[in-house]
């Protein structure tokens with residue numbers, strides 16, 4: 001099935017009167033059980049289900065309007081860089097009618113230096129803003145399927161707190177959507193440790209494709225991911241932090257192991273990433289409940305509980321601490 005057919009099917013019967021403006025905010029998210037590998041590139045369907053935590057007020061705000069003669073794309077108040085513009089336009093092309101143009105204004109409140117200003121919150125905000133502008137009145141589940149076409153991890157950024165993205169099995173992708181996990185964990189903290197703010201190379205899409213095609217270890221990945229997905233859900237339901245942290249960290253390490261066994265090898269770590277990992281392992285030897293996760297990049301995201309925040313700050317003075325379940 002083509003993207004266009006998929007979109008037509010989702011929008012069938014839901015085209016209402018377009019408005020004049022759409023605006024939305026979407027949080028950034030960090031995967032605890034990673035999405036790594038596609039079962040269908042055209043529909044951007046994942047090989048495995050994934051689970052994430054959203055970063056509360058850190059994310060992307062986007063305003064979309066109709067424009068007269070040409071598209072206009074802005075990022076943080078300035079005309080957006082070429083690569084960004086190209087990706088947004090390719091996505092808008094999926095939805096525009098002939099002769100229709102858009103003005104898109106996007107702002108990230110994630111300090112770009114954290115290396116977290118990802119496409120996930122961007123596409124999640126954009127599709128929600130488009131939903132309002134076009135008057136589709138789609139629900140989050142359907143919007144997550146459309147966000148996925150921009151970037152897989154964007155499906156999970158439709159929600160606050162924990163979110164799961166079901167891999168699904170259907171070739172038409174209609175069972176591959178994201179939904180919220182109805183479980184708050186106010187004591188949970190995430191610590192962002194920046195190693196490098198440079199753009200990751202290669203990007204996730206190429207990284208996961210290369211891994212899937214060339215890494216022998218990738219064969220073990222879907223089964224491990226399925227197991228970790230269930231364990232994480234159980235750990236969240238039981239608020240079992242050691243099980244939660246261990247499963248998330250192990251899942252990240254297993255994903256990176258599949259990459260190391262790819263050809264040419266993929267290693268997103270920098271020497272400092274490894275030094276930080278070793279520091280986490282060392283303090284854990286002394287019984288301190290601290291874990292980490294890492295995406296396709298060199299930065300670490302620490303996982304710990306509120307009561308340990310002071311110690312984490314002492315150990316890692318540059319850490320940026322995020323409260324994913326802020327008090328209202």
Ligand code: DP6
Nearest residue numbers: 031034035151152153204205295296
């Ligand atoms: C390692 O969502 O960026 O961050 O669907 O090709 O755009 P595309 O990939 P993307 O991949 C994210 C990979 C990851 C793990 C995760 O977020 O689940």
